[in-house]
Amino acid sequence: MTAGASSRSPAGPEHADLAQRLADVAAVIREEAAVIDRDATFPENGMSAIRKQGLLGLLVPAEYGGLGGWLPEFVDAAVVLAGECLSTALIWAMHCQQAATIARHATPRLRQDLLPRIAGGEVYIASVTSEKGKGGHLLTAQAPLRRAGGMLEIDRDAPIVTGGQHADGFLITMRDDVSAPASAVSLVYADRAELTVSAAGSWDPLGMRGTHSVGLRINGQVAGHNLVGLPGEFREVAVATFAPVGHIGWAACWLGAARAALHRVIELLRAPAGRRQFDLRSELLRTRLARARLDLDTVAAMIAQCVRDVCAAPDLEAIPVQLRLNALKVLAAERCFAVADLLIEVTGLRHGYLRDAPLGLERVFRDLRSASLNYANDRLLLANGALALLDRGVTLAY
Ligand SMILES: Cc1cc2nc3c(=O)[nH]c(=O)nc-3n(C[C@H](O)[C@H](O)[C@H](O)COP(=O)(O)OP(=O)(O)OC[C@H]3O[C@@H](n4cnc5c(N)ncnc54)[C@H](O)[C@@H]3O)c2cc1C
Known part of the structure; x- marks a missing residue:
């Protein structure tokens, strides 16, 4: 597909x-x-x-x-x-x-x-932004960078790092200096060979189990030119690239999982055995399928709009663009999970709920449950509430 x-x-x-x-x-x-x-x-x-x-x-x-x-x-x-x-x-x-x-x-x-x-x-390359004490908040950091002889010293706890034990390099947010405020965030790249990386904790979650997102402790020294963006100005990098690419990528992944799940369900329903088991003229079945499709089309349309926004906009700081990029993450997380839930309802216990059912909906459901937590939806809604107050003209893309 x-x-x-x-x-x-x-x-x-x-x-x-x-x-x-x-x-x-x-x-x-x-x-x-x-x-x-x-x-x-x-x-x-x-x-x-x-x-x-x-x-x-x-x-x-x-x-x-x-x-x-x-x-x-x-x-x-x-x-x-x-x-x-x-x-x-x-x-x-x-x-x-x-x-x-x-x-x-x-x-x-x-x-x-x-x-x-x-x-x-x-x-x-794995991503290190979460930190104990501040949770997922992207635009603050606690552990300070230290500078010595042109080198940057990293000493960082990293409570959840997707693929961390297998990564060849890490892109890490750090507080710019011991005396800098938490909002002065710097982004630093480190090759694994320059670091001591030790696992801190295990990984046995509900879903997204294959991401092997273990906790790590990271120490080491890298060259000064490994700073990505200006010192203490990670916010600029986040607005221009890190957050848009992240939100669009996550949303596309969640959409892909939910879309493939709907595809498998439709194939089952249309197959001879499915036609015998399910009444394809049932109004309840059709309404549920319509809802699933509505959600997927909505998320796809929002992704397409955000891609246009980022490809076209010279200024991603524009409030309507910020609102949409944040909303995309929230919308995709909520609606793709809702689709997985609905498809289990459509197909029932045998096809939808059993772990070894060929449709694989149970895994998709568990995986998509993580979406609202993978950078908490609540944080983005809080930010968008404030931004909505500033966009007095309610500028929409249509
Ligand atoms: C599958 C997966 C992979 C991940 N991979 C990585 C990775 O590779 N690298 C990485 O650094 N992190 C990663 N994360 C971490 C993730 O992005 C979050 O930072 C992490 O889950 C911490 O979130 P939390 O829910 O513990 O804490 P918080 O984000 O602090 O949120 C805790 C709860 O409080 C609420 N909350 C907290 N602060 C506010 C606020 N200001 N306003 C409103 N509500 C608030 C939230 O809604 C949430 O319910 C991953 C997470 C998942 C699920």
């Missing part, structure tokens, strides 16, 4: 080329999805396939050896991968968020060193 959600980036990969790479990866991650969910382990085979197919470099510009894609290709790819395994897709999408941030905000020296290695499949 291809999403076909959006027009392609002029410098990006050819549609057929990307589709082939995705098909190769999809076959591998489909194979391993149930096992990594059962065992709560990292998708080793899926990540190898992603590396081999160049997808770590989807958002790396072609001049650095990457595929040169941007948000339209990112959304298409996320929808396809998440249709097979949401955990693997989210690991990959979060890596792409880090890669795009480096491509757009890193120093020339870091770009030259790192981007070709990402494009070559050598470097998978």
Whole structure:
């Protein structure tokens, strides 16, 4: 299945080329999805396939050896991968968020060193923004950077890091200095080889089990040019790239998982055995399917609008754009989970609720339950409430 959600980036990969790479990866991650969910382990085979197919470099510009894609290709790819395994897709999408941030905000020296290695499949980057005490709040940090002889010293607790034990590098938010306020956040890149990384805690969650999002303790020293964006000014990077790419990527992953679930349900209903078991003329069944479709179309439309906003807008600080990017995350988290819930209702206990049912709805339901927590919806709603008061003209995109 291809999403076909959006027009392609002029410098990006050819549609057929990307589709082939995705098909190769999809076959591998489909194979391993149930096992990594059962065992709560990292998708080793899926990540190898992603590396081999160049997808770590989807958002790396072609001049650095990457595929040169941007948000339209990112959304298409996320929808396809998440249709097979949401955990693997989210690991990959979060890596792409880090890669795009480096491509757009890193120093020339870091770009030259790192981007070709990402494009070559050598470097998978994990994200470290959450911190004990401040929870998920993106625009504050507690652990301070220390500077010594041109080097940056990192000593950071990281309570939940997707794929952290398997990452080749980390993009980490830090308080800019011991004397800086919590709002002066700096973003730093570190190769794993420069760090001591120790696991702190276990990973046995309800869903997204294959993300293997363990707690880590991270210490080490990196060169001064590993600072991404200006010192203490992570907010600018977050507004311009980190948050938009993150929200669009997450939403596309959640949409992909829910869309594939609806696809499987429709196939079941239309198959001869399904036609015998379900009454396709039932008004209740049709109304439920219509609701599921309505939710998916709404999320897809909102993704497409946000992609247009980010591709077109010179100023992502614009309040209506901020409102939509935050709303996208909340909407996708709520509605994609609602679709998974509804599809279990449609198909019933045997097809929908049992762990070993071929439809796999039980796993999608558990996985999508995490969406509202993966950067708390409440935080974004609170921010949007304040922004809505400022947009007195109620500027909508239609
Ligand atoms: C599958 C998954 C993968 C993740 N991967 C990573 C990762 O790779 N790297 C990383 O750094 N983090 C990661 N996270 C962490 C995630 O983004 C959150 O930061 C983390 O879940 C902490 O959230 P929390 O609910 O514990 O705390 P908080 O975000 O602090 O929220 C706690 C509760 O309080 C409410 N709340 C807190 N503050 C406010 C406020 N100001 N206004 C309104 N409500 C508020 C929230 O609604 C929430 O219900 C991941 C999370 C998930 C689920």
